[in-house]
Amino acid sequence: MTLVEHSPLTRKLSAFVALSDVELAVLERLHQRRRSFVAGRDMVHQGQTARAAYILSAGWVCSYKLQADGTRQIVDFQVPGDFLGLRSVLLRTSDHSFEPIVDIEAAEVMTSDLLEAFAQTPRLATAILWAASRDEAMVVEHLVGIGRRGADARMAHFLLELGSRLALVGMGSKEGFECPLTQYHLADTLGLSAVHVNRVLRQLRESGLVTFRDGHVAFHDYGGLVELAEFDPAYLDQTGPLLK
Amino acid sequence: MTLVEHSPLTRKLSAFVALSDVELAVLERLHQRRRSFVAGRDMVHQGQTARAAYILSAGWVCSYKLQADGTRQIVDFQVPGDFLGLRSVLLRTSDHSFEPIVDIEAAEVMTSDLLEAFAQTPRLATAILWAASRDEAMVVEHLVGIGRRGADARMAHFLLELGSRLALVGMGSKEGFECPLTQYHLADTLGLSAVHVNRVLRQLRESGLVTFRDGHVAFHDYGGLVELAEFDPAYLDQTGPLLK
DNA sequence: CGGCTCGTTGAAAGGCCTCAAGTGGCGTGG
DNA sequence: CCACGCCACTTGAGGCCTTTCAACGAGCCG
Secondary structure (H helix, E strand, O other): OOOOOOOOOHHHHHHOOOOOHHHHHHHHHOOOOOEEEOOOOOOOOOOOOOOOEEEEOOOOOEEEEEOOOOOEEEEEEOOOOOOOHHHHHHHHOOOOEEEOOOEEEEEEHHHHHHHHHHHHOOOHHHHHHHHHHHHHHHHHHHHHHHHOOOOHHHHHHHHHHHHHOOOOOOOOOOOOOOOOOHHHHHHHHOOOOOOHHHHHHHHHOOOOOOOEEOOOEEEEOOOHHHHHHHHOHHHHOOOOOOOO | OOEEOOOOOOHHHHOOOOOOOOHHHHHOOOOEEEEOOOOOOEEEEEOOOOOEEEEEEEEEEEEEEEEOOOOEEEEEEEEOOOEEHHHHHHOOOOOOOEEEEEOOEEEEEHHHHHHHHHHOHHHHHHHHHHHHHHHHHHHHHHHHHHHHHOHHHHHHHHHHHHHHHHHHHOEOOEEEEOOOEEEEEEEEHHOHHHHHHHHHHHHHHHHEEEEEEEEEEEEEEHHHHHHOOOOOOOHOOOOOOOOO
16 A cells, blocks of 8 residues: 555445555556546437546536436436446447536546556456446446335435445545535436425434435434435445445 | 347347357357256345356346345346346346246356357457347336336336337237236336236226237337337337337 | 135325425626 | 526425225136
8 A cells, every 4th residue: 555645446446356556556547638527518418429438536427318308317426436438438328418517527548548457457357347337236226216115215225325435435424425416416316306305305304314405415313324225235345344 | 141040149139230150150159058947936046146147048037126125126127038147247246136937948158158259259249248238228228217207108118128129039029029927027127016007007908009918918009109108219229120 | 626826996095296486595797 | 786597495285196905806726
């Protein structure tokens, strides 16, 4: 371990495998092409073919799908340390859009760079595939939540998952985390109306479980929330007790 | 094209890329280790680590996740030509279970066989990754459906998607298809109660759109269904007009 | 024949949505 | 400096969609 401050991605992957100095160097080199995007303007539009992937280093992004009737469904969020559009590079289609929620910083990664890094360090490849697999598991869990959980449990589960993900890159704890999302984001994520999101949040707050307010999430009764949501973080594959 | 009858997987991949005789041979060789499973008994349990993947050649399977309160959410179905557990081999976790809906035939594929095949024929690797990407897009679309479509549109969309998938392997058309699912399967898939599934099916039948009965789905008004579901098959990436 | 699964239907309850109105913070322009 | 508009949030009332509970019929198998 060096004293150099590592990127969020490095922090995240380190939770999965201990990376050697060489691997760390390769990883940091992937961050060379830095780019910024402003909040609100889509980075990638539905139907567009992406040529590069991004590693998010600061800010939040959501990926969503728009329907003919104007409603939208947010599929996933990306927070610092997450890949963005990894599949559309390794594979083919980008059938949803990406929107920065706040101004963001990201590193552009060309397909060739990535494949080269993979060839150099197989362990790094494994770690990145782990991250991709984890993203997929989160989408599945999201599906389960919308299909089979009531609005309050759904909300609780979502906030807990977000907390765990952020804890992995040092941006959250069992106390809470900073959160730039609006209640409309929550509604489009959880398949609820914005009005109902407001009511659910009030209920959770008045139950003394969690407060979502002024860009900050505060867990008041972590255990109680876990119970309400039936939150089992196994699918996140963050073996250890990271939230301490 | 030879006169030999090809496996469903071969049929499916051929819709994406034209495969050479060599590639066809490699693909067929992956089908060597044939296995059977009986209906109802899980092939892989939640939490278990899978060592192999399967190529489904006959029968239907569903992958689902069980919750603490006993409800279950079906994430996806596998029909002939589909991979099963591909991710848990290439990646790591198998966080959901697989249950054969009827007695099935499948070919067991060891990780090493797969990687060898990939090395021999890059185009085949591309085609298989296309299939994997398509599976992922279907999960996302499923998420959108549960989150943002009403029960009737959800049902219509599901049946249309299934029809398209089956058409790709010659098991369905715009007229309909054979379907071994029960209304309970539909309920667990669509995030509805079995009772409501029954009512929705009745309504669709009485509207003259589609009939689901006795193991058979009959499209009576394909265009009307497409309109109701706002079904845009772009995400299936089956470029051509396969349903003719 | 009894038990089981799958399907069907009715009635009542409840969760979530839509419509509607109103608050407060913040940036912009007169 | 204040008016204005916009956005995020808040709260109430009414209604629809979906669920739950309950009962019953049909087919299948031991």
